[in-house]
Amino acid sequence: MRRLKILLFTVLLVSTSINVNASSSYLAIDADYSGTGSFSEGLAEVSNNSKWGYIDTEGNLKIPFCYDITTPFRKGRALVVKDGKRIIIDKNGVEYTPSDIDTCYQILSGFIYGLEDAYFGFDRDNKKGLMDKYGKKIIPSIYEDFQSFHDGLVVAYDTDEDENTQYTVYDKHGNIIVPEGLYDYINDYNEGLTSVTKDNQYAVIDTEGNVVIPFGEYSSIGTFYEGLASAKKNGKRGFINSKGEIIVPFIYDYMWLFNDGFTYVKKNKKYGLIDKKGNEVIPCEYDSLDYLGGSYENIVLVGKGGQESYFIDDPYLNDRINTSNKKFGFINTEGKNVTPITYDYAELFYNGFAKVAIGGNGGSGKTNYCCGKFGFIDLSGKEVVPLIYDHVGEFSSYLYKGKIKGTVPVSIGGYGSVYSYKGGRWGYVDEKGNKITELIYDEVYDFHEGYGKVLKDGKYGFVDINGDEVIPCIYSQARDFQGGLAMVVYDGRGEIIDINGNEIFPEDFAILRPYKEGYARVSTDGSKFGYVDNPSEQVKDVHMSLKEGKYDGTKTITLSCDTEGAQIYYSIKYNKNYISFDDVYGWKYRPYLGPIVLNQKANITAYAVKKGMKESKSVTSNYEIIHNILPTDEKPFYNKVPYNMYADLLNNFGLFNGTAKGYELDKSGTRVEGLVMFLRLIGEEKEALESLEEHPFTDVPKWADRYVAYAYSKGYTNGVSETTFGSNSIIDAKSYFTFLLRALNYSDKDGDFKWNNSIEYAVYIDIISNEDYDFYQKEFKRAEIVKASYNTLFTKIKNTEKTLYDILREKGIIKL
Incomplete structure (x- = not known):
């Protein structure tokens, strides 16, 4: 039974051996630190047991040991924690955070389209704002949240006392483009345009807020792609251009977005394909049709x-x-x-x-x-x-x-x-x-660099393009070849081999991972860390640093390796048992992508590798953490581990926003809130917000209208009656786990489970533990919703090796 799901970022990997001392001849920077981070923009995080600072590639201390938590530099700025408060510093240690904010956070460049500089979000009194890298406030902290950044603009929104959502559009300098209250809803910008609504009417505005397509023409307008947007008029759909001119006539029942000049449409229950002039290149005479553009050879699958x-x-x-x-x-x-x-x-x-x-x-x-x-x-x-x-x-x-x-x-x-x-x-x-x-063979895998990994009698080997088994099946685990090298596990020890099966690194280097800006982190005894460079093609050792967690009874473990391009892998063992990574991915070791949060005693082993280099040494540390996840009374710690942590993690992933009053984890969730979480977990929130579908229900709040219409049109959900959705009805555990199981492609219609045994089935497929099951029979509020949702992210989708987390990362929805 999987018990821990509190890793911030997860992937997969391979096994290695226990701690081995580093040879001092490999050290470029002496192992004088209790913790280290990877080099980024010429500086690396280092710790002197209690505080963190930064050194340069010569080992000189550039920013003194004065921070509780540090992060790598990005675009000349790093986010650090000092005296319990997050602040922004530059590479000289100059601090740029205003004193009157509660916290700040870095907005990754992947979230911002068209903004070249570093921007930071900040919170004050549970409201969000935006500031630049010098600490100048660009957007005041008066908003519930922001929609995605597009075309150099961002849509901010907040809920007023009447629970109506108010929208404001800002440019990257903080100028108001569209004032609050002008429209009932503002979609994300794309191609310099966005649709807006007022009193159930649609219009289109440009990046200066000018109305380019007036209200009253169309009952719905979608997002512009390839110069066209779908629209609805008199119950039928067509396409219009940026001037509001009709390009594709309003004769269709359904249509999708243009992709490489074509899109599919539905008319009279039949599907076809049209071009951007409205020509039906494939007539609407097929019962199914699939087209995904040039990446799929511009060939259409019809049925x-x-x-x-x-x-x-x-x-x-x-x-x-x-x-x-x-x-x-x-x-x-x-x-x-x-x-x-x-x-x-x-x-x-x-x-x-x-x-x-x-x-x-x-x-x-x-x-x-x-x-x-x-x-x-x-x-x-x-x-x-x-x-x-x-x-x-x-x-x-x-x-x-x-x-x-x-x-x-x-x-x-x-x-x-x-x-x-x-x-x-x-x-x-x-x-x-x-x-x-x-x-x-029992299994075979895709070829990489001319070699295919194969499994025979429980052991891995490799064949070449001629079908010869050039490396015998003797390894308990193996990775694909990259740069002429492959990572394998033999007799419990991680090794790197070349295409002839020769081990590249001596036994005293059992950890291999890539270099970061030419330096890798190493450990001489598991408690002191330094750096190695790459003169001997040796990946530097992994550094493992411990910090107090954000929540009571937690620890944050940071792993680092100073070899540029090196990848760290780690495993966690609780009470003499490895965490069940193999339940999810089939491996006990996973790539390290970010801090590890622990809430119980654990043993962590890590190592680093890089293509064409020797594996770094394994380092192992034991962490003593005493904390009861749930107290003995029936009321959970809503403001402590684990619930707020799960809420924070989902919020970081962009899947859970809370309300204007915060997460409100002690409140019951509603049916419509459960539906929104379902759509986010399956990666279809954007499609829902852009959909042109309709629903027959009279009790759906404005903010949820698109979600319900989209889900209803897809058959994901129904109302409690013909005209009532039951938006504000409390969602119980059985109903929410039904949503979660459907997100994992389990079907109550096909008999995988039934509504009345959905919680039991969630235990069966390891979303929750037996202890969770017992507790959820008595209590199921927003706190339990966020925990169950987070666990579901890392549960395998039915009959696949992938998780929802994998899918959302592939779609670019989760950036972490």
Whole structure:
């Protein structure tokens, strides 16, 4: 049973050995520090047991030991904590934070579009503002939050005493572009334009706040992409340009955003494809259609026949729709057939090939398709990998010795649906369908740098492009080759090997990770840390530093390595048991991406690696933390561990905002709040806010209108009656866990679980513990909602190896 889910950032990795002393000959900066951080912009964080400062690459102390917490420099600024308060410093140690704010936080560049300088958010009295890198307040701290930054503008919003949301638009200098209260809603800017609403009417304004498309013309206007925005008039949809001129007539029931000049539309329950002039290059005569633009070869997947599933109206999911008796084929964006509509299963083209199958049965969706014979077709529609396999992986193309090569894993003899295939023997074929290896492996993986990782009898090895097993299957764990080196685990010890299987680093260096700006952190005894450079191609040792956590009874562990480009990996052990990373990813070690927060006794082992270098030494530290997560009485610590921590983590991810009064974790959640969390967890909040759908309910607050309409149109939820959604009804544990399980692709409709046993099923798939289950029977408020939501982020999606956290990072929704 997984117990800890309080890691700030998670990924995956590999194993290594226990602490080994560093050879002093490798030290570029003496191991005089109790903790260190990676070099960033020429400076690194270091600790002298109690306080933190910064050194340069010569080991000179540039900023004295006076901070409780430090962070790497970014764009000439670092966020530090001094006397319990967050402040901004420059590389000379000059402080720039106003004295009258409660806290500040760095806005990562990935969140800001069109803003080149560093900007920082700050809070005062639970209200947010924005300041520049010199501490000058750009936007006052009077807002509940900000929407995304686009086109050099940001939309700030707050809720008034009548619970109406008020919107204001600022430019990057703090000038008000659109004053508060002018509109009922302001969408995010894109391409210099945004839609606004007033009294249920839509208009469009530009970056100066000028109305370019007046109110009264359209009942809905979406976001501009490729110069056009979808709009609705008299119950039908079309596209307009930035002048409000009709480009695509209002004859469609549904349409998506333009992508590389095309988009799909729905008319009379049939799908087609149009160009930016409104020409139907593929007529609306298909029961399903999927198109994702040039990255998918500009070829459209169409389907005919079959019985519509409950989410058939969502074009975005058409590649998952594969119902019984439906047949699939391909058409290009010129309207020419690539293949006939003959396949029982098909996926979009990728890397020049498309996966197809014949026979079998489709069930109610892509994940349920099974028992057919799989192969691949090329862009001409030719079957290059014959349709004879029980299962196939993804086609990988790569450059090998100056030539483009392709490989695909194939299997015969297994059983199960597309995403639950088990058993069978695996091997490889090439881009022409020629066999590379015999089908003799338990598992095979994508090729990297001309070598494919294979698993046989529980051990890993590697084959080359000729199918020769050049490195025998003797390793308990292994990573793909990168830069001619691969990380493996043999007899419990992490090693780096070359393409001949030779170990690169001596046994006294058991940790390998990349350098950061030419320096890596090392430890001589597990408690003192220094830096090594790269003259001997040795990755510097990992530094492990301990700081008091933000909450009572917690510790924050920071890992660092001074080798530029090195990657740290770590594992955590509680009460002699490793944390169940392998429950999520299949590995006990994971890449380190940020501070680790602990709320109980733990042992942490870490090491660092870099391509083409020897692995750094492993360092291990034990941390004694005494804290009861829940006190003996029934009332939880709403303002202590773990609830506020979970709320902070979700807030950092952009998934939980709280209210104008804060997180309010001691209050019950509502049905509409649960729905919003569901949409955020599956990464569809943006689509919801931009949707043009409608709903029949009369009790939905304005702020939630788009969410409910979108979810209702997708079949994610229904009302409590034909005209009532039950927006303010308290959401209980069973109802919320139903949302969470659906987010993980478990279906109460298909019988995976039922509403009345959703909490038990959440225990079964390890979202929550037995202790949580007992507690949730008695108490389920916003505190429990944030904890359950956070745990769900790191639970595997049904029949996949990915988590919602992985998906949200891939979509760019979570930036951390």
